[in-house]
Amino acid sequence: MPPYIVQPADTLNGIAAKKLGNANRWPEIARLNKLANPNLLLVGQRLELPGTQAVHPSFVLKPAPNPWAELATLPELWDRGPGERAFLATTQAQHAQEPATFAWARGSLFVVFSQLSETTGKLIRKVAVVPTDFSLLPANLLGKITPAEHAMALNPTGSQFLSTSQKVFGAPSINGTPLLIDIAKAEAAGARIIPIEQLVSELKQFAAQNPGAQTRVNKLIDIIQTVEGEVLIEGRVAGQAVSKLPAAHTAYVRAAEDLWKQFASKKITKAQLEAGLKKLETAFGKSRFIGRLGRALTVVGVVFTVKDVADATQRSIHQKSYKPLAAESIRQAGGWGGAFVGAKAGFAVGALFGIETGPGALITGALGAIIVGGAAYYGCDLLADQLSPN
Incomplete structure (x- = not known):
């Protein structure tokens, strides 16, 4: 077989695969050319190539019909x-x-x-603050108060709403363990979401009907919009909609x-x-x-x-x-x-x-x-x- 001239990026196993048809025959090339370091090839170097028969055919791997059938047993794993x-x-x-x-x-x-956390489509609610129970169950599932009455805390024990926040840091004025609520999952389980825009509209309506509360309502709206980001959930929040931060x-x-x-x-x-x-x-x-x-x-x-x-x-x-x-x-x-x-x-x-x-x-x-x-x-x-x- 004619000699081979080493090209850039050549390796012995690559030459064996290209010229001999079997990458596993690279040791034959190394021995034939008396290479002290098989990994060191020089561009332009002349290499003699062996014949078509492998010098050591034992190095040619023949896959078994079931390659895992002859694997070593567990005691042999640490003993070559x-x-x-x-x-x-x-x-x-x-x-x-x-x-x-x-x-x-x-x-x-x-x-x-x-x-x-990914906060798109999510709300944050603080829970388990003693002595107040900010749980995932409203005070009264059968309550009939308005969103404005809930926000103003006019009848806390009769509310069917839960307060949450659309801010990424939750409601700063409330302490407790923050939980992430998935809006889509909460709605799928039967809860109803009162977004911040609707809550503000309800508060403005309340102020129009109760002029004496105008100043308090204005302050509350300002806090809701700039600080709290309050969003109400009507009804119970299903467990599958909740995750920890x-x-x-x-x-x-x-x-x-x-x-x-x-x-x-x-x-x-x-x-x-x-x-x-x-x-x-x-x-x-x-x-x-x-x-x-x-x-x-x-x-x-x-x-x-x-x-x-x-x-x-x-x-x-x-x-x-x-x-x-x-x-x-x-x-x-x-x-x-x-x-x-x-x-x-x-x-x-x-x-x-x-x-x-x-x-x-x-x-x-x-x-x-x-x-x-x-x-x-x-x-x-x-x-x-x-x-x-x-």
Whole structure:
């Protein structure tokens, strides 16, 4: 067979596949040309090629009818036999020629950017504040009061309404555990939504019918529109429509409550309160935008993970051993698990320095996830290499 002149980006297994029809015959080329380092080829280098018969046909893998039928038993997984040691000795150089896949932040973006709730079509309600019960069941399911009478608290025990907020930080003036209510699911279960525009209209009608309440109603409308974002739900809220807020979102709720406390104690003016709440809302929006971008990038990490697991599965089939797949599982569990722990640690460290909301919180979480996730991945990689090197 005529000699081959090395071209840019050539590898021995690629040359074997192209010229000999079998990538597994690359060791023959290395031996024939006395290559000290099979991974080091020079452009223009002249390589002699072997004949059509493989020098060591034992390296040509023949797939079994059922490739999993002859896999090693569980006690053999941690003890390489002579056959596997010989196989690894001749194939590790080939694997070394393959580019490494991106493993750094595989879990980080997924973890970090799932921290903020999607608020489109959702409402926030505070629950379980003692001694008042702000539950998901109205005081009187058979009540007949108007939305305006509920908002003005004229008959609390006779109300068939629940107060919620369309603001991303909920109603700052109410303390309690914030819950997220899905409007579509609540309506599907029979609840009726009174939007803020309708509530304001009802209050204006009430003021027109009761001129003595005009000043109080005007103040209430102002608070509802600028601070509370109050939306009423008539009837009981079904459990399937309710979910908890993650810690990163709850931080916005608490920040808004702190602003309200400062306003109530006359430490800041109403204008400062509104400006602070507006800033919180803007920061939440920016973080949500970054989150959507991050989830798109997460797909890349998932693709890499799927590719690595698929490659490990193929190696398990060819080697007739569970070891490559088991080793890759250790690497992936370490990387994704480390990223999750790192994100939590990053948020906690950011909170120590007062970074609890806004893009800064995501950055601290991302850094923690990338650092810890990357370290965990490569630490587990060293452990997994004892089982099956990649």
